[in-house]
Amino acid sequence: EVQLEQSGAEVKKPGAAVKISCNVSGYTFSDYYMHWVQVAPGRGLHWVGLIDPGDGEARYAEKFQGRVTVSADTSTDTAYMELRSLRPEDTAVYYCATSADSGDYTFNYWGQGTLVTVSS
Amino acid sequence: DIQMAQSPSTLSASVGDRVTITCRASQYISHWLAWYQKKPGKAPKLLISKASSLESGVPSRFSASGSGTDFTLTISSLQPDDFASYYCQEYNSCRTFGQGTKVEIK
Numbered sequence: 001e002v003q004l005e006q007s008g009a010e011v012k013k014p015g016a017a018v019k020i021s022c023n024v025s026g027y028t029f030s031d032y033y034m035h036w037v038q039v040a041p042g043r044g045l046h047w048v049g050l051i052d053p054g055d056g057e058a059r060y061a062e063k064f065q066g067r068v069t070v071s072a073d074t075s076t077d078t079a080y081m082e083l084r085s086l087r088p089e090d091t092a093v094y095y096c097a098t099s100a101d102s103g104d105y106t107f108n109y110w111g112q113g114t115l116v117t118v119s120s
Numbered sequence: 121d122i123q124m125a126q127s128p129s130t131l132s133a134s135v136g137d138r139v140t141i142t143c144r145a146s147q148y149i150s151h152w153l154a155w156y157q158k159k160p161g162k163a164p165k166l167l168i169s170k171a172s173s174l175e176s177g178v179p180s181r182f183s184a185s186g187s188g189t190d191f192t193l194t195i196s197s198l199q200p201d202d203f204a205s206y207y208c209q210e211y212n213s214c215r216t217f218g219q220g221t222k223v224e225i226k
Contacts, residue, residue: 039158039164044217044218044220045156045164045207045209045217047209047215047217050215061121061214061216062121095163095164097163104169104170105152106169106209106211107156107166107209108166110163110164111163
């Protein structure tokens with residue numbers, strides 16, 4: 001069974017950074033992209049970026065370019081997303097998501113979400 | 121980046137109604153389009169892949185069509201569990217989501 005387990009909620013001050021994790025099981029982590037998605041209150045879903053755990057290649061949405069780094073540790077089957085220079089509007093639930101072994105490139109499996117609150 | 125224009129943003133409907141949501145891509149994406157359902161406090165759920173392929177376990181009242189730049193999601197007979205938000209997503213390039221459609225009770 002494919003499972004994605006994310007780290008717990010975070011509260012940060014504006015200007016700080018946050019790093020959240022997503023530990024997977026039930027499939028070969030290095031074989032499939034891991035994506036990160038932002039769900040902000042009243043502002044819909046936004047794709048943040050992806051990592052190819054196999055070779056470490058990352059790609060980012062223009063909206064987050066320069067402030068976000070996604071990474072992966074294949075020794076622990078864990079993906080990470082670091083968001084820097086946090087602003088109040090970054091307050092959101094962040095999800096990791098993957099197609100895993102679905103045979104497509106859709107987001108078939110999701111973590112439970114990590115709430116990041118940015119407040120002074 | 122590809123832009124995804126989804127409409128309407130809100131849709132008021134009753135149980136049993138047929139509802140249709142549209143999604144338009146700013147450039148050609150072939151059939152690389154997915155539809156997700158999002159409920160408060162829950163992770164999004166994949167409903168449709170490759171523009172029209174129903175995911176396993178998704179009720180047959182959900183259907184979708186389209187290719188190229190214009191796509192639709194239809195719920196043939198709205199059920200109480202279907203009141204939620206729906207998002208299209210292109211996965212031809214940057215995985216851009218549409219702005220979402222909230223289906224609310226009329």
